[in-house]
Amino acid sequence: MATKPKPRRGRRVLRIFLALLLFLLLLAGGGLYYVWNGLQPTEAGEAVRLEIPSGTGTVRIAQLLEEKGLIRNKLLFTAYLKYKEEGSRFQAGTYDVAPGATLDEIIAKLNSGDTVKAEMIRFTIPEGYTVKQIAAKLAESGYTTEKEFLALQDKPGSVTLSLPEGAAVTGDELAYPLEGYLFPETYEMVKGSTSAEILERMTKELTDRLAAIPDFDGKLKASGLTLHQLLTLASLVEKEAAVPAERPLIAGVIYNRLKADMRLEIDATVQYALGETKDRLFEKDLQIESPYNTYKTKGLPPGPIASPGLASIQAALEPKESEYLFYVTKKDGTREHLFAKTYAEHLKNIEKSKQGATK
Structure with missing residues (x-):
């Protein structure tokens, strides 16, 4: 009497199961390797300039980082941020980031606002300088032109100024409306600052200095x-x-x-x-x-x-x-x-x- 080949069928099922298990393990391993590799630093190189405008979200930041070759995968970086509960403290600004930095190093840099320091200009306005002398000094240093600087004096309402309360910068008899309101001091400002920005900074300095005088209003x-x-x-x-x-x-x-x-x-x-x-x-x-x-x-x-x-x-x-x-x-x-x-x-x-x- 013939017997049924049950053992052979059982071995076939086992082989299929093992093959499927191996496939799943390989798939899982490949996925893990893909994730692991995507979270590794990029190849080391010279630092690149990264601009992050104010209000930029983490998804866009991840995209910018990938475009600059600073991370391997923007989607994995975004997921990593969620896992680490990071990204909410990133600061806008201009950064120099070297390829090869780890994700944690990049995150720390963006959190700290370790931005590129803006190139500054420095100038000193001596006490007793007139508006014309100030204009000439700034022009000599190449920060503005006398014509441009003096033109704004005649139209103080055309620029934003931080004048102290009680300032009187209008009147037909005034030679220069802002004469006396540009405080003599040593200033540091971002290179490329306009004449209007210089005026605003100098009038603000006067306002701040007057406010710091004890009981200024009472003495006045x-x-x-x-x-x-x-x-x-x-x-x-x-x-x-x-x-x-x-x-x-x-x-x-x-x-x-x-x-x-x-x-x-x-x-x-x-x-x-x-x-x-x-x-x-x-x-x-x-x-x-x-x-x-x-x-x-x-x-x-x-x-x-x-x-x-x-x-x-x-x-x-x-x-x-x-x-x-x-x-x-x-x-x-x-x-x-x-x-x-x-x-x-x-x-x-x-x-x-x-x-x-x-x-």
Whole structure:
């Protein structure tokens, strides 16, 4: 009696099962290798520049990284970010990333915002510089042109400025509306900054410096001046006081002359009206028709005649009280002044000054 070939059929089923299992293992192994390989660093090379605009999502960042040859597979990188719970802290900016970096190194770099440092420019505006001098200095350094910089002075409303409250940068009599509002300081700015951006930075510096003065608003109110008048008076102090210790005293003399309804008769205002610096002013210079000529008009000029530094601003805020109404520069090289209460005493000081020049 014949028997059924059950063992042979069973072996065939086993072989099919083993073959299927092997196929699945190979498939799984291939998948694992694909994933493993896709998460490996790319071939090492020179750093490449990567730009990540503000608001860019992780999917787009992964695409950019793949396009730059910094990762092998954008889909696997995105999945890796989800697995690691990363990607939400990536920062926009310009990066230099070297191929061959691990995924964790790339993630850390984007998280820290380790961007390429922008190339900077650096310039110093001395205390007492006028708008024209500032324009010339910036133009000399190649950061702008005098024409462009000065043109914006005539249209301060056309640019965004960070002016302090109470600024008065309009008026037909103003030679340059922003005169006195461009704080003298050493600045660092991104290379390629426009004239408008430079103006915004300099006016913001003034605003910040005034805000840092203790009880500035109270002191300004006590002075009886507007902010514009204060900066104007401070600019006179800046141009007149060559010796720092004399600033508060010279400020006090200016206040005294204003209260006495006397013309200020400050040479620096005539120089400003002339548009040039002269070693010596002649009588014809003192007769120039200009609202800035304090030999002919009473009160403060219509606006600042230069950029006052912080020390001159503080002197204008807190002048030294005295009965002095006059001062004259010593001609002995010290650049100090002789102060007088009366005109007769002032004339004597003038003679003393001349004698000092002959010694």
